[in-house]
Amino acid sequence: MTKGEILSFLGVLFLAGGVTAALTPLVKKLAEKLGAVDMPSARRVNTYPLPRMGGLAIAAGFFVAALATVRPIDSELLGILLGAVAMVLVGAVDDVVSLKPLVKLAFQIVAATIPVLFGLRIEFFSNIFFIGDEPFISLGVLAAPLTVFWIVGVSNAVNIIDGLDGLACGVSAIASLSIFFIVLQIGDPVTAMLVAALTGACLGFLPYNTNPSKIIMGDSGALFLGYILAALSVVGMFKWYTLISFAVPFLIVGLPLFESVFSFLRRLLTGKNPFQADKGHIHHRLLNLGMSQKQAVAVLYAVSAVLGLIAIVLTAEDEIRAMLVLVVAAAAAWLGIWLFGVAKRRRARKQALKGESHEQN
Numbered sequence: 258m259t260k261g262e263i264l265s266f267l268g269v270l271f272l273a274g275g276v277t278a279a280l281t282p283l284v285k286k287l288a289e290k291l292g293a294v295d296m297p298s299a300r301r302v303n304t305y306p307l308p309r310m311g312g313l314a315i316a317a318g319f320f321v322a323a324l325a326t327v328r329p330i331d332s333e334l335l336g337i338l339l340g341a342v343a344m345v346l347v348g349a350v351d352d353v354v355s356l357k358p359l360v361k362l363a364f365q366i367v368a369a370t371i372p373v374l375f376g377l378r379i380e381f382f383s384n385i386f387f388i389g390d391e392p393f394i395s396l397g398v399l400a401a402p403l404t405v406f407w408i409v410g411v412s413n414a415v416n417i418i419d420g421l422d423g424l425a426c427g428v429s430a431i432a433s434l435s436i437f438f439i440v441l442q443i444g445d446p447v448t449a450m451l452v453a454a455l456t457g458a459c460l461g462f463l464p465y466n467t468n469p470s471k472i473i474m475g476d477s478g479a480l481f482l483g484y485i486l487a488a489l490s491v492v493g494m495f496k497w498y499t500l501i502s503f504a505v506p507f508l509i510v511g512l513p514l515f516e517s518v519f520s521f522l523r524r525l526l527t528g529k530n531p532f533q534a535d536k537g538h539i540h541h542r543l544l545n546l547g548m549s550q551k552q553a554v555a556v557l558y559a560v561s562a563v564l565g566l567i568a569i570v571l572t573a574e575d576e577i578r579a580m581l582v583l584v585v586a587a588a589a590a591w592l593g594i595w596l597f598g599v600a601k602r603r604r605a606r607k608q609a610l611k612g613e614s615h616e617q618n
Contacts, residue, residue: 262446266437269326269450270457277318277461284314285465285472293352295473307470309352311462312478315426316345318458319485327450334447336375337488343368344412344484348477362409365480369408372488379404379491408487414513415483416476417520421540422468424554428512428561429482430459435509435565436489439572448492455485468550486510508568512539512561 288294288308295307323338324330330338347364350356356364378400396403419425437452459482465471474482490506507514516539543553 265326266449266453269322270453270460272325273318273322273454273457274461275318276321277314277458278464280314280317281311281462281465281472284310287313288352288472291353293475295475308472309475310349310477311466311472311474312345312348312476312481315458315462315474315478316341316481318461319454322454322457323451326454327447329447333372333376333492336372336377337485337492339375340368340371340488341481341484343371345477345481348475348480352475352477361476365409365412366405368484369405369412372408373401373404377404377488377491379407404491407491408484410517411487411490411510411513412480412483414510414517415486416479417517418513418540418557419474419479421550421554422470422473423463423466424540424557425479425482426459426463426466426474427554427558429486430456430463431558431561431565432486432509433459435568436486438569439505442572445492448489452489455482455489468554483513505568505571508564508571511564512557
């Protein structure tokens with residue numbers, strides 16, 4: 258990567274971040290005026306009212322940076338941008354009036370269909386079961402519906418993990434950075450520029466969203482971030498016809514996807530409505546271990562970073578791959594030791610409380 262390219266990527270990142278940071282206070286006032294406020298409840302973690310709709314500032318930062326710097330804007334990219342506008346609007350309306358789940362899902366499908374109509378397709382899939390001699394399988398008529406399913410699925414997956422201050426925004430920033438390094442390796446500077454804009458927009462919003470947050474991004478932000486990550490993964494990786502290209506997009510958004518599947522199956526197995534929100538998510542479980550919000554978010558950031566590094570390892574050259582393997586191993590070891598320490602301290606506190614209780618009795 259040349260010095261000029263580095264400056265270009267940094268420029269788009271700072272432009273997106275600056276626009277998002279500047280607009281967030283204005284969006285906060287707008288949300289309060291419209292009554293788009295997240296109130297404390299038994300299911301919520303926040304203990305005070307929080308304005309929603311922060312996603313409008315994130316989307317604005319992304320669009321300004323993308324439209325100002327990315328060239329050329331071909332039909333496929335135009336479809337992605339138009340679909341992003343539609344997805345932000347769906348989320349914003351839901352932030353204000355709380356759409357019914359099926360109505361919101363229908364509008365999400367419409368938004369996800371827009372880029373498909375403009376040519377965005379997962380046309381090939383890695384031949385992971387080695388059926389025949391070809392390294393990939395053509396999806397044919399399934400290409401369009403599977404692409405829509407992927408976009409809607411990832412959009413809702415990011416929305417599901419948006420339960421702690423800064424969690425979904427930070428995880429999205431980590432995921433977008435992972436995509437950035439991968440698409441640079443496969444020679445796709447346009448997608449790299451778009452991902453740099455997305456990263457900048459997330460970073461511009463995080464100071465307002467880190468615990469204790471002043472504003473949350475709401476569905477307008479979570480659905481937008483999931484949509485962009487899903488769409489850009491189709492452009493940058495599902496079209497990369499190698500065996501490992503199958504795993505890479507799933508690793509990058511691994512945490513949101515795992516949380517979505519785990520939550521769906523958990524609710525089904527316990528006889529609950531699989532679409533009904535609850536407090537059984539991973540971040541809730543970390544809080545139940547005795548972690549603070551910041552600690553739980555840091556752990557999930559680390560998990561996302563490890564998954565992102567693994568994805569980069571799979572696509573890297575041998576020398577870089579060897580170095581990244583060591584980084585991944587060190588990060589995983591640190592995360593395991595930290596979680597063990599948290600659990601140990603929690604057990605010690607419980608035992609101390611039990612001892613005090615016995616003494617009082």
